Amino acid sequence: QVQLVQSGAEVKTPGASVKVSCKASGYTFTDNYIHWVRQAPGEGLEWMGWINPKNAGTHYTWSFQGRVTMTRDTSITTTYMELSGLTPGDTAVYFCARGDGSSWFPLWGQGTLVTVSS
Amino acid sequence: QPALTQPPSASGPPGQSVTISCTGTSSDVGGYNYVSWYQQHPGKAPKLMIYEVSKRPSGVPGRFSGSKSGNTASLTVSGLQAEDEADYYCCSYAGSYNYVFGTGTKVTVL
Numbered sequence: 001q002v003q004l005v006q007s008g009a010e011v012k013t014p015g016a017s018v019k020v021s022c023k024a025s026g027y028t029f030t031d032n033y034i035h036w037v038r039q040a041p042g043e044g045l046e047w048m049g050w051i052n053p054k055n056a057g058t059h060y061t062w063s064f065q066g067r068v069t070m071t072r073d074t075s076i077t078t079t080y081m082e083l084s085g086l087t088p089g090d091t092a093v094y095f096c097a098r099g100d101g102s103s104w105f106p107l108w109g110q111g112t113l114v115t116v117s118s
Numbered sequence: 119q120p121a122l123t124q125p126p127s128a129s130g131p132p133g134q135s136v137t138i139s140c141t142g143t144s145s146d147v148g149g150y151n152y153v154s155w156y157q158q159h160p161g162k163a164p165k166l167m168i169y170e171v172s173k174r175p176s177g178v179p180g181r182f183s184g185s186k187s188g189n190t191a192s193l194t195v196s197g198l199q200a201e202d203e204a205d206y207y208c209c210s211y212a213g214s215y216n217y218v219f220g221t222g223t224k225v226t227v228l
Contacts, residue, residue, distance in 0.1 A: 103152030104169035
């Protein structure tokens with residue numbers, strides 16, 4: 001079954017870091033980029049960046065540069081998104097999504113709620 | 119990269135059509151035929167409805183269609199059904215390995 005399964009909800013205090021995982025199954029892990037998208041409560045989707053599982057190359061949108069790190073472990077077909085320097089404004093559901101072709105995301109993880117609160 | 123502009127809401131009775139616009143710039147929507155559309159029901163992950171402006175993935179009903187003119191892309195839902203009530207987001211490639219989503223449109227079936 002082709003799917004992306006993400007890790008469970010997290011609660012963090014301001015200033016902490018969070019690392020969310022996204023395990024791929026049912027397809028060749030290194031064939032497709034993995035993108036990360038977040039959605040604050042009641043808000044829209046915000047694209048964060050991507051990782052190429054084949055060579056670990058990454059690209060982050062400017063607003064997250066310096067705070068986000070995307071990595072992968074090919075042995076367990078899992079990608080990770082780590083966000084540091086958390087503030088309450090980072091409270092959101094974080095999604096991973098498989099990129100197909102040049103531009104679309106046909107497969108999504110179930111989402112991981114990250115809550116930042118003191 | 120500012121978000122693409124969508125109307126906050128759209129609505130129509132069952133059976134009618136609704137069209138959602140997605141306005142960007144020549145650096146994103148207008149510059150590439152890489153616009154996709156996503157449907158999101160509350161508490162769920164987004165679902166791909168349209169890719170590369172007007173292509174429909176298998177399994178997506180034919181009443182969903184996409185188009186683009188200049189810097190504005192559009193999603194049309196013909197013959198609205200109750201299950202079409204959801205939030206809809208456009209997304210475009212924005213050059214230099216970047217992507218940008220739209221602000222989102224809540225579609226209500228009256």
